[in-house]
Amino acid sequence: MKIIGTGSSLPKKVVTNDMLSTFLDTSDEWIVTRTGISSRKVISDERLEDLAVDAARKAIEDAGITLDEIDIIICSNVVNEFVTPGLSCVIQRDLGTKVPTMDLNAACAGFIYGLDFAHGYSMVHKDVRNILLVCAEEPTRMMNWADRNVCVLFGDGAAAVVLDCTDKENDCIKEVKLSGVPAVESLYYKRNLEPTPFITKEKEPVPITMNGRDIFRMATRAAFADITAVFEKAGITAEDIDYFLLHQANIRIIESIQNHFGISPEKFLHNIEHLGNTSSASVPILMDEMNRCGRLKKGQKLIMSAFGAGFVSGAAYVVWDK
Numbered sequence: 001m002k003i004i005g006t007g008s009s010l011p012k013k014v015v016t017n018d019m020l021s022t023f024l025d026t027s028d029e030w031i032v033t034r035t036g037i038s039s040r041k042v043i044s045d046e047r048l049e050d051l052a053v054d055a056a057r058k059a060i061e062d063a064g065i066t067l068d069e070i071d072i073i074i075c076s077n078v079v080n081e082f083v084t085p086g087l088s089c090v091i092q093r094d095l096g097t098k099v100p101t102m103d104l105n106a107a108c109a110g111f112i113y114g115l116d117f118a119h120g121y122s123m124v125h126k127d128v129r130n131i132l133l134v135c136a137e138e139p140t141r142m143m144n145w146a147d148r149n150v151c152v153l154f155g156d157g158a159a160a161v162v163l164d165c166t167d168k169e170n171d172c173i174k175e176v177k178l179s180g181v182p183a184v185e186s187l188y189y190k191r192n193l194e195p196t197p198f199i200t201k202e203k204e205p206v207p208i209t210m211n212g213r214d215i216f217r218m219a220t221r222a223a224f225a226d227i228t229a230v231f232e233k234a235g236i237t238a239e240d241i242d243y244f245l246l247h248q249a250n251i252r253i254i255e256s257i258q259n260h261f262g263i264s265p266e267k268f269l270h271n272i273e274h275l276g277n278t279s280s281a282s283v284p285i286l287m288d289e290m291n292r293c294g295r296l297k298k299g300q301k302l303i304m305s306a307f308g309a310g311f312v313s314g315a316a317y318v319v320w321d322k
């Protein structure tokens with residue numbers, strides 16, 4: 001299996017740190033120093049499914065194939081306006097195709113999980129030609145915008161990749177390591193459900209609640225462990241890698257991984273400055289940016305790694321073959 005097309009789509013509304021400090025007790029200086037984020041893009045009048053479909057169309061065009069060559073759509077998503085059907089069904093409707101679709105929720109690690117599950121699916125279903133993996137996220141709709149601990153961190157966006165499964169001899173997904181430890185209380189969001197005549201529980205809707213320090217600690221540990229496991233399985237070291245595409249949650253987390261491995265900062269790509277944390281879309285948006293500006297070249301060795309609520313994490317070693 002290999003990645004043959006990438007696409008992404010972002011909301012038009014740019015929200016700067018200075019804009020946040022007009023209604024929050026925060027500052028550009030605090031946010032930049034603690035997170036590396038200067039601005040983020042936030043959904044205003046767009047629908048998430050429109051961003052997802054735009055990203056998908058761009059990825060299909062980049063792959064040089066047609067929509068009827070896609071055999072399954074997988075969508076990684078944490079929240080959107082539909083609880084059911086899955087966002088992948090809405091994407092299918094709007095693209096105008098008829099194929100199996102499924103959603104997965106591995107929080108911000110959804111791209112790595114999607115890649116691994118697509119890889120496994122392609123091995124079982126040998127007649128599958130191309131898989132469309134879409135990551136579409138609007139985390140800004142889950143939070144209390146009066147909570148400065150959380151709302152400064154996130155932005156919205158969508159990204160997609162086309163995975164070609166036809167070249168069985170040349171598998172570019174070399175190794176994947178997925179991990180999980182129970183830590184629900186460290187980061188969660190509970191939605192409102194409808195009342196019933198029988199419900200006796202208190203209603204407890206809760207916007208995103210996060211213990212930032214816990215997540216920071218778990219993230220650095222997990223990323224280091226997952227990437228090390230991938231290196232060991234593949235028989236390579238950090239020196240062999242051309243680029244690291246890590247989840248864009250906090251520039252200090254990225255720097256901490258970089259310091260762990262003692263690798264030059266130029267190898268650690270980032271766009272957190274202008275997008276913030278776009279949940280599972282963050283790694284594929286970054287990949288699409290780098291693909292489109294010509295930075296990714298055939299044969300380059302890439303490490304992708306992400307983590308999120310759960311606590312779940314994963315890393316993938318991919319050789320770029322496009």
Ligand code: UT7
Pocket residue numbers: 025026027030031034035108148149150152210211212213215216219249250277279307308309
């Ligand atoms: O995809 C996974 C999503 N989540 C994450 O990746 C989060 C990982 N964690 C982090 O990125 C960091 O822990 C944060 C950026 C969330 C916080 O940075 P920190 O260096 O861990 O700061 P802190 O939580 O220890 O807070 C330090 C101070 C506190 O004030 P006091 O108690 O020392 O007086 C906070 O109340 O900074 C305060 N603070 C803020 N001040 C200005 C927290 N948020 C803000 C803010 N502006 N936005």
